[in-house]
Amino acid sequence: MNMQLAKVIRKDSIESMRTTLMTAGVVLGVSFGLGIWLGIFNAACEFGMLAMYCICTWFLWCYLISSLFGSLKTKEGRIAMLMSPAPAISTYLIRLVIGFIGIPLLIYAGYWLLWGANELTIKIIYDYWPNNVIFNFMDIYSAESAMGTFIVLGLQLVVLSAYFFGGVAWPKKSFLKTSGILIVISVIFSVLATIIIKLIVNNIFNLRTLDISGMLIGWVLVAIEFSTSAALIILAYYKLRKLTLTSGK
Amino acid sequence: MLDIKNLSFSYSRKQSLLRDFSMQLESGTVTGLLGRNGAGKSTLIYLICGLLRPQSGTIRFDNINTAERTPALLSDIFLVPEEFKLPSVTLEKYVEANAQFYPRFDRALLEKLLDIFELNSSIHLAKLSMGQKKKAFIAFALACRTSLLILDEPTNGLDISGKRAFRRVVSESMTDETTIIISTHQVYDIDKILDHVVIMDRSGVLLDESIAEIQSRLSFNFTTDRQRAEKALIALDVPGGYNIAETLTDDNDETEVNLETLFELITSTHSKTLKL
Numbered sequence: 139m140n141m142q143l144a145k146v147i148r149k150d151s152i153e154s155m156r157t158t159l160m161t162a163g164v165v166l167g168v169s170f171g172l173g174i175w176l177g178i179f180n181a182a183c184e185f186g187m188l189a190m191y192c193i194c195t196w197f198l199w200c201y202l203i204s205s206l207f208g209s210l211k212t213k214e215g216r217i218a219m220l221m222s223p224a225p226a227i228s229t230y231l232i233r234l235v236i237g238f239i240g241i242p243l244l245i246y247a248g249y250w251l252l253w254g255a256n257e258l259t260i261k262i263i264y265d266y267w268p269n270n271v272i273f274n275f276m277d278i279y280s281a282e283s284a285m286g287t288f289i290v291l292g293l294q295l296v297v298l299s300a301y302f303f304g305g306v307a308w309p310k311k312s313f314l315k316t317s318g319i320l321i322v323i324s325v326i327f328s329v330l331a332t333i334i335i336k337l338i339v340n341n342i343f344n345l346r347t348l349d350i351s352g353m354l355i356g357w358v359l360v361a362i363e364f365s366t367s368a369a370l371i372i373l374a375y376y377k378l379r380k381l382t383l384t385s386g387k
Numbered sequence: 388m389l390d391i392k393n394l395s396f397s398y399s400r401k402q403s404l405l406r407d408f409s410m411q412l413e414s415g416t417v418t419g420l421l422g423r424n425g426a427g428k429s430t431l432i433y434l435i436c437g438l439l440r441p442q443s444g445t446i447r448f449d450n451i452n453t454a455e456r457t458p459a460l461l462s463d464i465f466l467v468p469e470e471f472k473l474p475s476v477t478l479e480k481y482v483e484a485n486a487q488f489y490p491r492f493d494r495a496l497l498e499k500l501l502d503i504f505e506l507n508s509s510i511h512l513a514k515l516s517m518g519q520k521k522k523a524f525i526a527f528a529l530a531c532r533t534s535l536l537i538l539d540e541p542t543n544g545l546d547i548s549g550k551r552a553f554r555r556v557v558s559e560s561m562t563d564e565t566t567i568i569i570s571t572h573q574v575y576d577i578d579k580i581l582d583h584v585v586i587m588d589r590s591g592v593l594l595d596e597s598i599a600e601i602q603s604r605l606s607f608n609f610t611t612d613r614q615r616a617e618k619a620l621i622a623l624d625v626p627g628g629y630n631i632a633e634t635l636t637d638d639n640d641e642t643e644v645n646l647e648t649l650f651e652l653i654t655s656t657h658s659k660t661l662k663l
Contacts, residue, residue, distance in 0.1 A: 142458060145487050152484035153474035214472040220438055223461035223488040383438040384398065 146228040161202070162244055165195075169248035170255045177259025182268035183252060191252060195245045201313050203237040204301040207378070210309035216383055226379040234371070237302055285356040292363025299370035306377045388413055389435065389535065389566060394444035396427075396434060404430055408444070408591050414534065415563040416597075418583040420570040421650055426588045428570045429469070432537050435568075436466050448535055462488050465533040467525055469540040475513040478523055482508065489531040497530035500556045504549070518544045525553065529560040537568045542576040550576045574646035584646070586653045594653045598644055606635045607645035621652040 151158075172191075176183060209215035219229065260268050297320065304316030389412040397403035404427045412418055422428045433439045435446055437456035446453045451460050474481060478501075486492040501507055504522040512520060521544055528536055542550050550573075557567065557580050569577050584601065586594040605620070610629050616622035619631035630648045635641065 148487065149484040152480050153476060156475055212472065214468070214470055217438060217466065217468050218472060220456070221436060221461060221464075221466050222485075223458045225458050382440055383433050 142225050143228045143231065146222075146224045146232060149222070149224070150232055165198070165244055165248045166251055169252040173252040173255025173257075174259045177256045178263065180260060180264050181256075182260060183256045188249070188253070191249060195248065199241050199245060200297065200301045200317075202241050203298055204305045204313040204316055206233040206237050206302070207305040207309055207312075210306070210381070213383065216309075216381075220381065220383070226381075227375070230375050230378050233305075234302070238298065285353060285360065288360040289356060289363070292360050292367070295367040296363050296370070299367040299374075303370040303374040303377070306374045306381070388449065389568075390445075390447045391431075391435070392445050392447075394431075394434065394446065395442045396430060396439065397442065398430075404589060405434075405441075406590070408587075410585060410587075410592050410595060412566055412568070412583070412585075414566050415561075416583045417557060417561060417567045417569065417581050418585055419574070419577055419581040419646065420568055420585050420587065421572075421574065421646070422587045423654060424572075428587065429539060431587070432466065432468075432539055432568070432570055435535075435537065436464060437461075438466075458488075462490060463533050464535045465489075465528045465531050465537070467521075467528050467536075467538045467541060469543060471520075471524060473512040473520055473524065475511075477509060477511050478506070478527075479508045481512060482527065485527070486531070489533060491532035493530050493532050496532070496560060497526055500526035500529055500560065503552050503556050503559070505552075518546055518549055521545060522549060522552070526556065529556055532560075532562075532565070534564055535566050535568070537570070539570045540572070541569060542571060542573045545576075554580050574650065578644065578646045581646075584644075584649070586650060588654065594649075601644050601649065602635075602641050604635055605644070605649070606633045606639045607631070607642045607648055608633070608639070621648060621655065623648055623651055 169191075173183065176187065181187070209219050222229075257268055260266065300320055301313070301316050304312045304319070308315045389410075391408060391410045394405055394408040395403060396405045408431070420428055420431070430439065434441055435448070435453055437446075437453040437460075440454050448460065448464065451457070453460060453464070474484075476484070482494075482497065486494075498508070501523070504526055506519065506523055506526070510519075510523065512523065515523065521541070525538070525541060528538075542553055545553060553576065557569075561567065569581070571577055581598055583597050584594060585592060608631055609625070610616055610619075610631055611627065613629075616629040616631055619629075619633050622629040622631045630645055632645070632648045632652050633639065
């Protein structure tokens with residue numbers, strides 16, 4: 139297994155080197171350029187700007203994770219991947235690591251590059267350090283509200299897992315298809331949640347007699363989020379293993 | 388040995404493409420897989436490689452079910468599809484990335500085959516024409532020395548010297564352990580290298596014979612004699628006369644198999660009942 143994994147890593151690193159470098163170059167280059175551009179106009183990277191950057195890169199992350207199985211889009215790419223004498227688990231694990239560790243690291247590096255380039259440009263042109271304290275992602279995962287932290291993390295994980303699964307299940311236009319499905323599911327859940335909350339408020343279920351705390355509901359939500367993510371990630375593997383030339387077309 | 392038993396497959400519920408299809412191929416043969424457009428040749432190839440799963444029946448290669456597509460099996464099968472995509476790297480890098488999966492990969496053979504195709508391993512795959520890419524890919528496929536090599540329309544896109552080189556590389560790489568299946572419509576490009584022919588249509592295998600067996604029963608000739616043509620098993624109108632197939636008798640000599648004439652003989656409606 140380790141030997142096979144090493145072979146697949148070697149193959150992927152050789153064959154995808156150009157694409158990987160280009161993607162990294164674009165993300166880092168755009169971040170760096172944006173930092174300089176804002177600095178030229180003496181616009182320091184404050185919370186709002188960096189938050190905007192985070193939102194944009196979040197969509198980028200979702201897009202990139204849904205494109206990890208992009209070679210399955212065409213018949214030629216599909217044959218090449220399926221005929222490769224590598225176990226599906228190796229192909230899968232590499233993409234899982236890239237999607238859930240590699241891409242966020244790249245985005246985080248871009249984030250620092252944006253901030254650093256901005257600070258430096260302002261110093262060079264306007265001769266002062268804006269001294270903006272970079273927004274620490276870890277702040278949103280504060281120790282005081284572990285549950286809130288896990289709810290946010292869990293939600294992110296569900297969305298990313300859905301895009302990862304979508305990449306295998308619908309290789310063609312997987313980002314759009316997965317986005318569409320997520321939107322439909324969100325709408326359905328919102329409606330259901332509203333109805334359930336109304337029913338609870340009106341005490342239809344007679345829940346007020348039960349001692350259900352907000353914390354308990356929160357942790358149940360966290361458990362649902364993490365188990366959904368795990369299910370999607372595992373399903374993606376089984377989908378990949380059972381893939382044929384025509385499935386998901 | 389490749390053993391296909393009672394294979395059925397369809398892309399849609401309404402229309403079945405292969406029904407109760409059976410075929411066996413021995414090792415050490417170069418088999419031509421012939422059939423009309425839409426007969427299911429490519430589908431059969433994808434089924435053999437495990438890229439599609441049969442609705443019923445089995446395909447076993449050396450007693451392993453190919454639908455399982457295990458890494459060990461895949462390292463012993465190579466498919467050169469009609470259309471393929473190669474990464475944007477040099478052939479050297481491509482070999483470095485992919486040869487590791489094929490335990491019997493033969494570097495010296497690759498160099499020899501590339502030489503026949505007038506290529507070298509420093510070429511960049513993205514900068515090659517389709518025909519050159521095909522040559523490079525076929526050379527790599529043969530150098531992998533897999534027990535089963537399947538080539539789908541391998542001579543499409545090759546120039547005249549490329550076609551001649553193709554016949555040479557196949558002959559030079561052939562061993563007793565190798566089974567090569569060539570699916571093609573370009574019968575004149577491969578007729579000299581085949582030692583077995585399978586002609587199929589949707590109903591199944593119409594002909595599954597060795598070239599030697601066909602030669603021992605049929606004689607293929609060109610004639611301008613209309614009366615002889617009318618008496619033949621089949622006569623194909625060609626410029627200046629007829630290509631005919633006749634039953635081999637003591638009066639005529641053994642000839643080379645004319646695949647086009649043989650194909651028409653086997654697939655034409657009136658001769659479907661003809662037993663070789």
